Amino acid sequence: xxxxxxxxxxxxxxxxxxxxxxxxxxxxxxxxxxxxxxxxxxxxxxxxxxxxxxxxxxxxxxxxxxxxxxxxxxxxxxxxxxxxxxxxxxxxxxxxxxxxxxxxxxxxxxxxxxxxxxxxxxxxxxxxxxxxxxxxxxxxxxxxxxxxxxxxxxxxxxxxxxxxxxxxxxxxxxxxxxxxxxxxxxxxxxxxxxxxxxxxxxxxxxxxxxxxxxxxxxxxxxxxxxxxxxxxxxxxxxxxxxxxxxxxxxxxxxxxxxxxxxxxxxxxxxxxxxxxxxxxxxxxxxxxxxx
Ligand code: NAP
Numbered sequence: 001x002x003x004x005x006x007x008x009x010x011x012x013x014x015x016x017x018x019x020x021x022x023x024x025x026x027x028x029x030x031x032x033x034x035x036x037x038x039x040x041x042x043x044x045x046x047x048x049x050x051x052x053x054x055x056x057x058x059x060x061x062x063x064x065x066x067x068x069x070x071x072x073x074x075x076x077x078x079x080x081x082x083x084x085x086x087x088x089x090x091x092x093x094x095x096x097x098x099x100x101x102x103x104x105x106x107x108x109x110x111x112x113x114x115x116x117x118x119x120x121x122x123x124x125x126x127x128x129x130x131x132x133x134x135x136x137x138x139x140x141x142x143x144x145x146x147x148x149x150x151x152x153x154x155x156x157x158x159x160x161x162x163x164x165x166x167x168x169x170x171x172x173x174x175x176x177x178x179x180x181x182x183x184x185x186x187x188x189x190x191x192x193x194x195x196x197x198x199x200x201x202x203x204x205x206x207x208x209x210x211x212x213x214x215x216x217x218x219x220x221x222x223x224x225x226x227x228x229x230x231x232x233x234x235x236x237x238x239x240x241x242x243x244x245x246x247x248x249x250x251x252x253x254x255x256x257x258x259x260x261x262x263x264x265x266x267x268x269x270x271x272x273x274x275x276x277x278x279x280x281x282x283x284x285x286x287x288x289x290x291x
Contacts, residue, residue: 014067110257218243
């Protein structure tokens, strides 16, 4: 592309950001759609998020993604916040409005769009969430909104899972969710679960690890969704498949959170053909030398 005086700039702020694959998504979309737009990483040092948001607005940036560790920390520096992002308590996309930015969460809509693409529904399902961190909490909220039949949150630290279950039951106005300690998997009732792996276990470089090794656990899972995107096939996914289930990675969630952000910034509509091109660019970027 030609960068000139009309080029609009977007980017991602986080710390670290060097591993990001978002430039591959957004720069491919811009190129394919013929938009004069470029997307770059911005490493923001600890304690400088407010200045970064102010600076991004002053520099006329069109939009900014926000990644770890600033998704919650950025909220006080926004002019407005979308209700979904407010409920989740995390913002990953900033969109320019008058005198500042409005914060959105495209991670959860991104996961939902990835699931639709993969033919996985939450409606009427027994959803088992592994982990109780920021993303697990957001997944639990998504599961309520999309009509899950039951939600079980299993975590190493039981109290954190209990807190999410209580919040979810408050939102659902009923006893939809319950919490368990990770070691209690053998007593999970029935089978046919949609299991969403929302911990860091199995992430590069510790790719040989899985949260649970026991094959008896995996026999309870019909569909396994690992939110980790590196490696593209985690050990959790292999264990689900070995027991006859379907398994998906977090790569498409990453793709669609980016696509939704791009759509918010530019008003473009990204169709399936274009999404596939951005997906291919992302997979290629994953295998490129890190320098
Ligand atoms: P987080 O808030 O730090 O939560 C981490 C979770 O992992 C906690 O439940 C923690 O348990 C558990 N955990 C960590 N190490 C463990 C171990 N050795 N054994 C058992 N449990 C362990 O992280 P997060 O922000 O929610 O992110 C979770 C995952 O989502 C990450 O893998 C991240 O890559 C992925 N993610 C994917 C996308 C995407 O687009 N695909 C986007 C965002 C995040 P305790 O509570 O007991 O500490």
